[in-house]
Amino acid sequence: MKKFNTITGEELLSKEVREIPFIIKDLIPIGLTLLAGSAKVGKSWLALWLSIAVAKGEAVWGYETTRCTTLYLCYEDNEIRIQNRLLEITDEAPNNVHFCTEVSKLGGELETRIRNFIAEHQDTKLIIIDTLQTIRSPNTESTYSNDYSDLTILKKLADEYKIAILLIHHFRKQKDGDVFNQITGSTGLQGAVDTMFTLSQSKRGEKTATLSCVGRDIESRELELERSEDNIWIKLSDSLSESNLKDLSFIKAVEIFMCDKDSYIGNATELSTLLNQISDDDFSNKSISKNIKRLSKSFEKLGILGFARRSNGKRIIEIVRIGDDSADQKRVS
Incomplete structure (x- = not known):
């Protein structure tokens, strides 16, 4: 007979509290994270820097990181651009950060390649996909059902391997009082992910930006950032102080x-x-x-x-x- 496997509230409260595993402490937990922002706001620069910092085990804005192999699927770039950007942000790239510009599509090939990569590099804990649109079929309509189903594939992968997947995405052109409503697509995207970040500027071209963060396992916060001359986002303030x-x-x-x-x-x-x-x-x-x-x-x-x-x-x-x-x-x- 099929039945629900339940646990009582009393049993749950009596269990030892286990800490949520984080790749970047209090910021990026294991699971699926969406980072969205306007075009050319600096999302890819941020993603590149994060892939390097985590691979080295260096702190990110003062938050501890879990040193591990990282994989950056930079599908909107080429090797020349990635090389030039690396030269700007670091003097030394470790051998446990990997880059790939060869696009794989969601729904089979991408998942297979991720599984194969993890099998070869078993200490992989962070995979960055830049961007969502590049891994979807061009004929995919952005309905709630499609958005939720597509991201659930990545969410299940993250949960299965206990890794963090950071998915880069874009804003729509229309402004909104709630910055998370500016994320392109339906609310199915927001429903499927564990954590959401938006990188926004009050005026295009400014050196400062706000990283708004919400999620199931993190405290809601806003980080005020400034883009340095070498294109690294530096923290100016944290609303959680x-x-x-x-x-x-x-x-x-x-x-x-x-x-x-x-x-x-x-x-x-x-x-x-x-x-x-x-x-x-x-x-x-x-x-x-x-x-x-x-x-x-x-x-x-x-x-x-x-x-x-x-x-x-x-x-x-x-x-x-x-x-x-x-x-x-x-x-x-």
């Missing part, structure tokens, strides 16, 4: 709270009240359990372990100090 400060505030509050305790056991509401007496920030009881798990690595560096579990049918939070005297030297500044 305030969010990062609140994380530090939460870590600091827990650290101060535990400074005279070996352990604490209570529920989220009780802990929220106690932490709010210490910090100027307001920590809701709904966020306490999530933050304790999400920021576990930061707490471990301070000699603190936090757990959210069930006991006698009730959900409780337990915090334990495990460090020695040296933990006092690791306080959050």
